Amino acid sequence: MSLRGKAAIVGIGETPADRLGGKPGDPRKITSQYLAWAVRLALEDAGLTKKDLDGQGLAAIYTTNHSQPFWPEEVAALLGITPAVSLAGGNGGASAVSLLGQAAAMIKAGLVDLVLCLAAAAPFSEHGRDRMEPVDTRDFEMPFGVMGPNCKISFVMSRYMHESGMTTDHFGKIAVTARYHATLNPNAYLRKALTLEEYKNGRLISDPIRLYDCVMPANGGKAYIMASPERARTLRKPPVYLLGWGERNNASAGPRFQANPLITGIRESGRAAFEMAGVSHNDIDFLGLYDDYVPIIMLQIEDLGFCGKNDREFFEKTDFTFKGDLPIQTGGGIINCGQPSTTGGMVHVIEAVRQLRGEGGARQVPDAKIGLVTGLGAVNYGKNFGCTAAAILGNSETVR
Amino acid sequence: MAETSREIPKPLPEITPVTQPFWEAAANGKLVMQHCSDCQSWVWCPRPACVECGSEKLQWTQVSGRGKVFAFTVIREVVGRALRGFAKDIPYVTAWIDLEEGPRICSNVVGCPIEKVAIGMAVDVVFEEAGPGIFLPKFKPRL
Numbered sequence: 068m069s070l071r072g073k074a075a076i077v078g079i080g081e082t083p084a085d086r087l088g089g090k091p092g093d094p095r096k097i098t099s100q101y102l103a104w105a106v107r108l109a110l111e112d113a114g115l116t117k118k119d120l121d122g123q124g125l126a127a128i129y130t131t132n133h134s135q136p137f138w139p140e141e142v143a144a145l146l147g148i149t150p151a152v153s154l155a156g157g158n159g160g161a162s163a164v165s166l167l168g169q170a171a172a173m174i175k176a177g178l179v180d181l182v183l184c185l186a187a188a189a190p191f192s193e194h195g196r197d198r199m200e201p202v203d204t205r206d207f208e209m210p211f212g213v214m215g216p217n218c219k220i221s222f223v224m225s226r227y228m229h230e231s232g233m234t235t236d237h238f239g240k241i242a243v244t245a246r247y248h249a250t251l252n253p254n255a256y257l258r259k260a261l262t263l264e265e266y267k268n269g270r271l272i273s274d275p276i277r278l279y280d281c282v283m284p285a286n287g288g289k290a291y292i293m294a295s296p297e298r299a300r301t302l303r304k305p306p307v308y309l310l311g312w313g314e315r316n317n318a319s320a321g322p323r324f325q326a327n328p329l330i331t332g333i334r335e336s337g338r339a340a341f342e343m344a345g346v347s348h349n350d351i352d353f354l355g356l357y358d359d360y361v362p363i364i365m366l367q368i369e370d371l372g373f374c375g376k377n378d379r380e381f382f383e384k385t386d387f388t389f390k391g392d393l394p395i396q397t398g399g400g401i402i403n404c405g406q407p408s409t410t411g412g413m414v415h416v417i418e419a420v421r422q423l424r425g426e427g428g429a430r431q432v433p434d435a436k437i438g439l440v441t442g443l444g445a446v447n448y449g450k451n452f453g454c455t456a457a458a459i460l461g462n463s464e465t466v467r
Numbered sequence: 468m469a470e471t472s473r474e475i476p477k478p479l480p481e482i483t484p485v486t487q488p489f490w491e492a493a494a495n496g497k498l499v500m501q502h503c504s505d506c507q508s509w510v511w512c513p514r515p516a517c518v519e520c521g522s523e524k525l526q527w528t529q530v531s532g533r534g535k536v537f538a539f540t541v542i543r544e545v546v547g548r549a550l551r552g553f554a555k556d557i558p559y560v561t562a563w564i565d566l567e568e569g570p571r572i573c574s575n576v577v578g579c580p581i582e583k584v585a586i587g588m589a590v591d592v593v594f595e596e597a598g599p600g601i602f603l604p605k606f607k608p609r610l
């Protein structure tokens with residue numbers, strides 16, 4: 068089923084990231100407050116009211132502290148809306164991009180003509196229980212002192228450096244570029260320029276991962292509203308259309324007991340998105356790649372086919388800034404905007420909408436018509452990401 | 468943060484009907500993994516059925532315990548309350564070991580200075596007691 072042009076993003080809402088509750092005496096703000104705030108911003112952006120959401124679609128993303136089985140219903144109760152269809156985002160950081168396709172499918176099927184997709188988390192203000200871990204992690208990683216994703220992605224990065232010969236110069240260039248974009252994004256959290264030297268001097272967290280390779284937790288809420296093309300054309304802002312979409316979970320490059328961890332499921336979800344969109348690599352004006360760690364950005368650029376595997380020269384020669392050959396992380400990415408648990412997956416969707424509306428301000432990609440965003444979630448035992456999704460978005464010119 | 472004098476426990480595996488044979492063998496100094504009688508694939512981590520062909524005819528089979536370091540990291544910071552018990556061991560090495568038979572196992576490289584650990588290094592399994600009756604398969608450099 069092609070979803071090309073069958074639904075559009077018509078509203079975005081993003082609260083500033085903060086770390087309230089991290090220090091004694093800080094005012095506290097809880098998840099429901101960030102949710103309500105993000106939804107209000109998204110409704111205002113679209114020119115809709117809360118009442119418009121009754122009888123429509125709701126997609127609520129589970130977060131670390133809110134994974135109760137009825138979370139979408141609780142969100143509806145917190146906001147006071149009555150959805151006709153509820154979806155849950157259970158793909159971790161990939162959920163925001165994954166739900167683009169699921170919401171568009173519901174709209175194309177005619178079940179609803181609006182879908183509100185949202186997520187929020189307040190890890191500094193809400194101290195949750197110990198999280199439920201997957202059984203492989205609980206039984207075969209934690210007893211050995213595996214420190215979560217930091218450790219697991221450091222395995223991937225260690226192998227990547229071994230096979231590709233990439234050095235801190237290569238990783239640092241990506242980190243510095245993303246931070247440069249964050250200095251131009253008023254909604255970013257880390258907005259002070261980062262130098263290559265500072266990147267290289269970042270303290271080792273889990274060799275070879277250093278401080279500036281890692282995403283930073285934050286409190287915050289984010290939302291987007293999708294609509295049918297007919298509805299979208301009646302609303303306030305220029306619609307941003309879903310052109311292509313693909314998802315692949317539990318991908319395994321090679322036998323499942325010994326997969327190649329340097330090939331992610333983005334290879335397949337990205338290919339599906341390109342096929343549905345009917346566009347080529349040259350048509351893509353910018354990339355927003357899920358970035359809980361710097362090396363993962365590079366693996367995705369390879370897996371999407373913008374260069375070959377281990378292509379050091381490509382990473383050395385390409386200008387990844389918003390005015391360059393292949394702009395990436397134009398708003399600074401999750402690494403610089405903060406990661407309110409799985410809400411972080413919204414960062415690239417929201418930034419892509421801004422770019423495709425021409426709202427990119429000082430970091431606007433010139434003449435941006437088409438952007439590609441990805442989402443990643445969970446890190447599987449002995450491999451890389453369990454959940455992967457890719458979407459290609461375009462402005463009105465691309466669906467004529 | 469101030470720590471109490473009693474030792475902070477490390478997380479232990481939960482023994483389930485699926486994983487019990489693995490931990491029983493480990494307590495007897497044997498590294499075993501599931502092997503599919505139908506498609507001849509190895510299956511790791513333990514599963515109720517073969518993740519390649521779906522067969523439930525999985526045989527627990529002893530493997531050599533010989534392998535090579537495929538990737539590794541040095542843990543330098545504790546992340547998360549559940550893992551505070553590892554603070555006193557820092558820095559230490561966690562690694563992916565590719566066994567001669569094929570499966571990749573996540574474990575520690577022990578009995579070796581951290582700076583000597585390298586990708587491709589040959590290692591052999593050793594079992595370390597982590598709790599009552601729980602023995603973890605770890606890996607030391609082959610002499």
Ligand SMILES: [Zn+2]
Nearest residue numbers: 503506517520
């Ligand atoms: Zn089989």
